[in-house]
Amino acid sequence: MSDANSDDDWPPQIERRDFLFVSTGMMAAVGTAVAVWPFIDAMNPSADVQALATTEVDLEPIAAGQRITVIWRSQPVFIERRTPEQVAQAKADDDSPDLIDPATDASRVKSEEWLVVVGVCTHLGCVPLGQREGDERGEWGGWFCPCHGSHYDTSGRIRRGPAPRNLVVPPYELRDDGTVLIG
């Protein structure tokens, strides 16, 4: 490629040197990425944090209509023993047009009586009110997030407000001995 204007040089020849440049550059890029990854990955949840990933709870003492909060993966999980009225209301709303994230009540529980949801608002992560006596429960009698005004119903579904999704149902298992294993 001595003279760019000469016709002999067109199309440009791929030389051994070009190959060396490209392969060196690619090796450098891959090498940098490999070297940087441990630094980024070190910020991910560590083994001890991930190890705390199951929680077992005894459900016997919970009365109908009562709600308790347990901790799973350092986040609150709401467990409610629902009354028949609450279940009926949740089911009646299955086809309601104001469901933002449509889901039937049946798809969100393993047993009608027990509602188990992660108590973290799907908007920006606040803990919704409704667990304590006298708390505001929102217009649908479920939970109300005080941060930005999201209302959840008795199935933990988002009905009004900025939250995009229903309260998350964690993986859990209702056991025969009256306990629940979350995680």
Added chain:
Amino acid sequence: MSKLEHHGTYTPTSGVGKWIDARMPLPRLMYDSFVAYPVPRNLNYAYTFGGILSIFLVIQIVTGIVLAMHYVPDATKAFDSVEHIMRDVNSGWLMRYMHQNGAHFFFLAVYLHIFRGLYYGSYKAPRELLWILGCIIYLLMMATAFMGYVLPWGQMSFWGATVITGFFTAFPVIGVPIQELLLGGFAVGDPTLNRFFSLHYLLPFMIAGVVILHVWALHVTGQTNPTGIEVKSKTDTVPFTPYATIKDAFALILFLALYAYFVFYMPNFLGHADNYIPADPMVTPAHIVPEWYFLPFYAILRAITFDIGPITAKLGGVIAMFSAVLVLFVVPWLDTSKVRSAVYRPWYKLAFWLFVINSVFLGWLGSQPAEGVYVALAQLSTAIYFGFFLIVMPVLGLVEKPRRLPNSITEAVLERSAKTGGGSPQLGDATASADKS
């Protein structure tokens, strides 16, 4: 500065001075940058906030280093270690209150500095990079302030961190992994606190680095001034020292006096009482409100309550909030006017002040609950915010008829002093003699 390329007049007198000057001319750089450096003669007090900001960066770093000697970044000890600083450490209360209120005053100064830039068109060619470097400093300041606010590990610290990192979950698929990467867990906790402390210590030094680039860019293009006319001759300028130095110093003293009043008499006025409650991951405070300097952006975040096509309200709010900051970066290309300063742009001047009022109003809305009439007002106010940048700036530059520009800074200054009947004859004489030379 094109016509007035500044040539160093530094002449070391001592033997040591000459020895250093021949090897590493740092004293020469300082002399040329902060003593002999020519600045426009008509700079007003709006131009003193750059100096004030650099002093506040130093205050924050010095108090921060002392605080870090006593603070413990551990979720079980952080809150108590801050109280330990307040009660047991010698002058600890002073270090903490200076640091805490210093952040507020840092932001107060940076907002006045940014508004000054918007008013006088400081971002226009050839100062686009200077402006963008300033925007980067502002972004770094926001990140630093946010992480610093988490360190005392009070209720607002914890839930502020939860809400802000929750922004990332708005992005589909990658959102949750990114949030877990940032937090080092499934929720805000000990790993989060530790890394925020590490980064809170790092970022101010990155700010200092960008400040050096910012000042470098400033000294290449020279300062703007209230007329927006470039410096054309030596009579348009005065040496940085003593003129700008003494003006900056006086403004700094006034600003520090106000700062001291807050530090000594109302140190918690700008904070939230809830942050004196230790962080509780199971209970969210009834009202999560960010610090005042984030309130306008918080209002914009909450103003988007509707889905736009596939974009959920949550993602839309996050995008709008980030856009509200990022739009500043492209201001040099949004403003189409050939005239730099609002002094000669009657319509832009009006639009600017409406923008200022609207920004304050947005901030107030951000402090109110997100319901009822406040939501509609926040939507209107958000529309005005973006309208100023995306519609008013480009359109006004094309349709507005600017006032007549003076021929030079000197002419503008003399015209004004003639009009007010005041002015100083010495100045006029000095100008005349300087003109002759």
